[in-house]
Amino acid sequence: MRPTAGAQGVQGTGAAGPSGPQGAAGPTGTAGAQGVQGVQGVQGPQGDKGDRGDTGSAGAAGAAGAQGPKGDAGVQGPQGDAGAQGPQGSQGLKGDARAQGPQGLKGDAGAQGPQGLKGDQGERGPAGPTRDPIALVGEVQAVAKGTSGNYNGPVCPAGTKVIGGGFYQTATPSDANLLTSHPNTDANRWQVWLKNPAGAGDTGVRVYTICQPTR
Template sequence: MKKTLVALAVAAAGMGLTASPALAAASSPLAPTTEAVAVSSPIRGGDGDWCEGCVKKYIKKYKKQLKGDPGKPGKQGKPGKNGKDGKDGVAKPIQIVTGDPIRIEPGQAAGGEVACPAGTTVTGGGYHQDDVVNSYNYISRPNAEGTAWSVSFKNIGQAGDNADTVTPYAMCLPLN
């Protein structure tokens, strides 16, 4: 404790917070002196010894002045330990939902949607066609809400040609 008080007093003395040059000389370990110094100051008691309460009072009073410049940043610490692995998720099967067949008459366009059941979201889809001769697909995508798969076709056949039929499907993933 006495060494700490001496160090603080030396710091205070270095800032010119002493009562006399003799006290600064007596406080500094770098300035030895052979003459006896009997000094009474605010940071020494009446008997010349360091007064713990006096030093604390002085430090409190001049705390802002006793702060030095910030030190250099310390070295980077060691990396922490890896955390525990989380629980494995449960793979949920994708449901394939088949829609109603769509009949496309020659010279006409037609389309439809396949909705996913409640509690699922659409992740993909498409259509199945049997003997489609004259129709082409121009839309195959999720609807704007992400709840169904939409398809649309155009039959470019002429009057008297056969109608084409396609069956849409949606791939639905359970949310929970």
């Protein structure tokens, strides 16, 4: 017969004794079964951006892609400058002469055309040169008393000829005597010949020439 346990005694209340020395470590026990995975923790704040890393080495060239579709024609560019003239080509060979063909028959005269319209009146032409005579009076020429001589009038200008003339004395009374008065065609002017008597006073004379335009 198995004996029964007795009742537990009252626990003593004495003071705890001093700790004993630590015992030697026991052998490692067998690993326990893996516990249940814990709940995922809350995501922490995003960290600061790290420094840029060094550039990596270039990769190997890829294979050439397929040719793309033909693009639209571009806008026409400006015309280029003219090129330099090329050298002159050599002269070609002279062709063979052909025999002249026979002369054709003379054609019939055509019918006379209708009379044309009357043309517009032309502009009035410039006035022609004047044909009026020109009188030229010479300077006073001295005629001393007791002298005689020829006194000439002005020479007619180019394009005119002498057709007349005369004279008059500057002193009063006019004592010089006229001997001749006539045109000098060689010199193209009028000429007079006067004689002033010795008993007369000194005088002067103006000879004038009358010229007629010739064109």
